[in-house]
Amino acid sequence: MTNITLRVLDKYDLPLLPGEATPIPGQKDLSYYEYVSTDPNSSRWNETAKNLLCVLHCLEGVPKGISLEEPFGGVGVFTVVLRGELKPVTHRLFEIDPQCYKQLTTITRGKKGMQVKKRDANKRMGRKYSDVFVIDFPFFTLVKWHKKGIWKEGFQRVFKQKPKRILVTDGASALYQTHWFKTGGYAKSIGITTEITKERESYVKAMSELYWKEQGYSITRCGYHGSCFYYALEPKEPSEIDFKFFPSGSGKGLIKIASNTEEI
Numbered sequence: 001m002t003n004i005t006l007r008v009l010d011k012y013d014l015p016l017l018p019g020e021a022t023p024i025p026g027q028k029d030l031s032y033y034e035y036v037s038t039d040p041n042s043s044r045w046n047e048t049a050k051n052l053l054c055v056l057h058c059l060e061g062v063p064k065g066i067s068l069e070e071p072f073g074g075v076g077v078f079t080v081v082l083r084g085e086l087k088p089v090t091h092r093l094f095e096i097d098p099q100c101y102k103q104l105t106t107i108t109r110g111k112k113g114m115q116v117k118k119r120d121a122n123k124r125m126g127r128k129y130s131d132v133f134v135i136d137f138p139f140f141t142l143v144k145w146h147k148k149g150i151w152k153e154g155f156q157r158v159f160k161q162k163p164k165r166i167l168v169t170d171g172a173s174a175l176y177q178t179h180w181f182k183t184g185g186y187a188k189s190i191g192i193t194t195e196i197t198k199e200r201e202s203y204v205k206a207m208s209e210l211y212w213k214e215q216g217y218s219i220t221r222c223g224y225h226g227s228c229f230y231y232a233l234e235p236k237e238p239s240e241i242d243f244k245f246f247p248s249g250s251g252k253g254l255i256k257i258a259s260n261t262e263e264i
C-alpha cells in the first residue's frame with residue numbers, strides 16, 4: 001500500500017491515506033479523492049492549488065485564533081492550510097463520504113480544538129456559532145441554491161449564526177459563457193437590479209446584491225478562475241469587491257509529493 005504525503009503551498013504537509021473516488025449517495029459527484037489521490041500526476045493538484053489561492057485571497061484580514069467550521073471537509077487540503085494560516089481555537093468539520101471521513105479523522109487526530117463528524121452537512125452545518133465558515137460546496141450556483149433549493153436548509157442556518165465571515169465556493173464560473181444569460185434572467189425575475197452580463201464579475205456583484213437583500217451580508221472579496229468563484233461574505237453594506245483572477249497555471253507546482261513510502 002502506498003502512503004503519500006503532499007506538500008501544500010510549499011508549507012503544509014498533508015498525509016493521504018490510500019483511497020478512491022466513489023460516488024456520494026444520491027449525487028452525481030464523486031468524493032474529493034477524485035481530486036487528490038487517484039493519479040499522483042493529476043493536473044487536478046494544480047486545480048486544487050489554484051482553489052487554495054482563491055481561498056487565501058478571501059481570508060485576508062481574518063485574525064488568528066478564530067473559531068472555524070468547514071461543512072465539507074473532503075480530504076483535508078483546505079483543513080491543513082486553514083489550520084496553519086488561522087490557528088483556529090475550534091475547528092469543526094463535516095464529511096459524508098466514508099473514505100474522506102477516515103482520512104480527516106486520521107490527519108486531525110490529537111490536534112487541539114478539532115472535531116470531525118461523519119454527517120450530512122445540509123443537516124448539521126450552522127447548528128453552532130463559528131466566527132468563520134468555509135463552505136466548499138461540492139455544487140452550488142445561484143440557480144441551484146436559490147431557485148432549486150439545494151443546500152438551502154443548512155446555508156440558511158449559517159446566516160442565522162451571524163458569523164464574521166462566510167467563504168463560499170460557487171461553481172457558476174464553469175460553463176459561464178453558456179449559462180450567464182439564463183442566470184441573468186432568473187436574477188431579474190427575483191428583483192435583482194445588478195445586470196448579469198457576459199463579464200464574470202457581474203455575476204458576483206449580482207449575488208452580492210441578493211445576499212444583502214435577503215441575508216444582510218455582502219460579498220467583500222472574490223478569488224476566481226474558469227471553474228469557480230470563491231467569495232467572502234461579511235455583514236456589511238455592499239461596496240467595492242476586491243476581485244482577484246487566477247489564470248490557468250497559477251496553481252502549478254503548489255501541491256506536490258513530499259514523500260511516498262511503501263507500507264508492508
Ligand SMILES: C[S@@+](CC[C@H](N)C(=O)[O-])C[C@H]1O[C@@H](n2cnc3c(N)ncnc32)[C@H](O)[C@@H]1O
Nearest residue numbers: 032072074075076077078095096097120121136
Ligand atoms: C469540494 S469537496 C471539499 C474539498 C475540501 N475542501 C478539501 O480540501 O479536501 C466537497 C466534499 O463534500 C463532500 N460532501 C458531499 N455532499 C455532502 C454532504 N451532504 N455532507 C457532507 N459532505 C458532503 C464530498 O464527499 C466532498 O468530499
